[in-house]
Amino acid sequence: MxxxxxxxxxxxxxxxxxxxxxxxxxxxGVRHILPTEAICPVCGRPAIDGKTHPRCRSRYSLDGLTSFFRYDGIVKKAVTSLKYRGVFDLAAAFIALISSGYSGLPGISGRDDVVLVPIPLHTHRQRTRGFNQAEILGSTLAQRLHIKMHTGILRRIADTPPQVSMQERSARFINLRRAFTCESDGLERYNSIILLDDVYTTGATMRSAGHTLKRAGARFVWAVTMAR
Ligand SMILES: [Zn+2]
Ligand SMILES: [Zn+2]
Structure with a gap:
């Protein structure tokens, strides 16, 4: 101890x-989301293994979404604690809850052409908070998956308020379109990008980040969140 x-x-x-x-x-009491309960990151409807439906695909859309846990009970408390305290050992314990046989991210482990990119906070918010919880989770998850993490690829340029109601979904999608910029330096080294955030609510942040990365030349972008 x-x-x-x-x-x-x-x-x-x-x-x-x-x-x-x-x-x-x-x-x-932790509720795992099974691959059969996965949803499409574009329309939000059920989609096998979280793969974006062929009919929902567009030039800059995300290729899929994996969320590990239901956003309730102790998982909700873990997300909140991490957001306000940024404790590394809590992140490690949270990541350790992902079952070892988890098949939601097949074929990624150990590949050097796959990179994990945590959703960045705006610099103002990161300065007040002192850390980015997605980055803390990302360093542990990247270690577990034996892939690299890169925090310099995506930058947040608009300081958006926390995710709100579903009714505002379409409005927020437009607002978030220009929320990120991409430092495409080095992007071509990677075949696939794993975008990581703590929670998936409307998905607007993920879609916006994915859009930015794809427009900058990323080939494959898969969204991953701890909870949904
Ligand atoms: Zn869809
Ligand atoms: Zn207990």
């Missing part, structure tokens, strides 16, 4: 018991 664990003991995010962020009693 590390010294810090004595001073700030880990507590279960759900029941508060000391020892782990996801205690053995609460862990079964």
């Amino acid at each position: 590390a010294v810090l664990d004595y001073i700030f003991p880990k507590r279960c995010l759900s029941c508060g018991s000391v020892g782990a962020y996801f205690c053995a009693r609460c862990r079964p």
